[in-house]
Amino acid sequence: MAIEHAILVSLLEQPGSGYELARRFERSIGYFWTATHQQIYRALKRMETDGWVDVREVPQRGRPDKKEYSVADLGRAALTSWLHDPIEPESVRHDLAVKIRGAAFDDPSALIREVDRHRQAHTDRLARYLAGEERDFADRTDGGPYGPAHAERELQHAVLRGGIAYERMMIAWLDDVLATLHRFRPER
Amino acid sequence: MAIEHAILVSLLEQPGSGYELARRFERSIGYFWTATHQQIYRALKRMETDGWVDVREVPQRGRPDKKEYSVADLGRAALTSWLHDPIEPESVRHDLAVKIRGAAFDDPSALIREVDRHRQAHTDRLARYLAGEERDFADRTDGGPYGPAHAERELQHAVLRGGIAYERMMIAWLDDVLATLHRFRPER
DNA sequence: CTTGCTTATGCAACAAGTTGCATAGCAAGA
């Protein structure tokens, strides 16, 4: 998987500039795929060279012009081909878990503040996801028509439900970790 | 966070060679932090240069000699200092989620096989985690003494519980995704 | 006695991701 595919999906959902993409990667897409503006601008340049995207200069009032990108046929073909390729189940990378195991060789209770901070971050994210769900998917149209636009919405919702499940799981686990760490507090 | 810290924790739990570390990164530590043998050998070389680890040539019968690494004082200090530094709540990277949203622009039901494969992979991992828990943490010593070795075990268990919770969450979510994708199957 | 597997270590090249910096227009407020 490369960042290109995430960009293609995002541009198919809605054409936009590198800057707009960068902001989507801070929310929405960014919930499961992070990228900096640097990665995005470089990838867009490559994709333009390869004919995956079309560019259109859009003059704006009150702010600099932007280059609006949209997916070209070649890009769409590249996405389709990637969609049909199997991918490896992802490998996680949880610094916090390393810290927790490392805490055994330091003062375990010193980690409580840190774990608390992470718990707070996940609580905040959960709240944002739930607000987004309320905003975008509140109406119960689950018996409605199954056209292409409907698929887009339904699948976005399914991914969002994944984010919600993930955050809930993390909060519960961090509570478990906190309880464990508290058992190692020095007795007074 | 750098791979160095994961290596330090692993070596504190048990000194070993680069090769042994590489295998631990395929299980145990690897459940939440992946690394190839190349990364590990390079990191060990750096860490040796920086005085973070000590090396000992261990001759072996029936197989090539190995270099057994163990954590030096400087390495321990580096770990402690890292443990006391706050880290950013991790950013996820789920290729599958990109694919699911991308499926709206292709045939959504074509993704069923892929999601099924991932579900199977997570089921397998869950089984391995549960077997490991049974093997290593079966005896209920949760009221026992709270010495340093006890902390190591307890914290390893807490991390493993996180892995278990994660896999359970993923399986449930993938079932949800599958149900969604099935709704888009073309009617016969 | 050759082929393939496991242990054990490593180089070199390449691809991907991060960080710092630069530019530039415009708006709002001190």
Added chain:
DNA sequence: TCTTGCTATGCAACTTGTTGCATAAGCAAG
């Protein structure tokens, strides 16, 4: 007017991570 902040794009340098290959010893199977 000067600073701060937002939109908008980008270069250069650096750090990480991946992939392919190489070596070398011993073991087991055919």
